[in-house]
Amino acid sequence: MKIAAFVPFDEESICYGLIDGEDIREINDPFTGEEIKESGKVYKRADVILVNPTFPVKALCIGLNYRDHAEEFGLPVPESPVVFMKSENAVIGPEDYIIKPAMCRDLDYEAELAVVIKKECKNISEDEASDYILGYCCANDVTARDLQPKNGQWTIAKGFDTFLPLGPFISDEVDPSSLDIECRLNGRTVQKSNTRNLIFPVPYLVSYLSKCMTLRAGDVILTGTPSGTNHMNNGDVVEVEIEGLGVLRNTVEDEA
Secondary structure: OEEEEEEEOOOOOOEEEEEEOOEEEEEOOOOOOOOOOEEEEEEEHHHEEEEOOOOOOEEEEEEOOEHHHHHHOOOOOOOOOEEEEEEHHHEEOOOOEEEEOOOOOOEEOOEEEEEEEOOOEOOOOOOOHHHHEEEEEEEEOOEEHHHOOOOOOOHHHHOOOOOEEEEEEEEOOOOOOOOEEEEEEOOEEEEEEEHHHEOOOHHHHHHHHHOOOOEOOOOEEEOOOOOOOOEEOOOOEEEEEEOOOOEEEEEEEEOO
């Protein structure tokens, strides 16, 4: 299933639905723990605005999880996951604007596969991980590169408002161990890889992080970015496309 969050043009509240071609079939909130059921109401995709498909309390992000990305920054391949967090204020949806802060000189894109947690979990095994995953979506780990130290704490560089685009939908119809991932800047391909090149795979990451802290329904885990990260500027259009997960498109705008 492909789950989207959306706002109908003639309403104000956020709804959830299953994408079916050009239709969206409304469902109950998929993060309550209840069985997903359809309401019977159907919307046309042209009559709604898609928003970020999850509203996480926290986003747990993995740095340097592609060998080539570590090498391009001259850093050693990590022996255990490099973890940092983004707050809920960073989250935006498809077609929303990424705001380049006035204090940032070099704003970078980072195409990533995001894992969306379905229900609360703590201390689970790798074999149990799939039971707690609702699905996967595209993510962009936007980074103020000039504010990021090579070693140490990355919260400022990664944590500005609008620095976590997610979408356009969540799908459980893909195999996260082998997905083509691509980033385009103004239509030009700037990152291209496959998730089979991840150093730490999805089940390991979900299990590892659940042993560090409780994962809540709606939380996301960003699995890292491949090589090729570079700068974005005012007016640039950045697209993250992952096999089976659609295209996440955003435009950069300078802070007023």
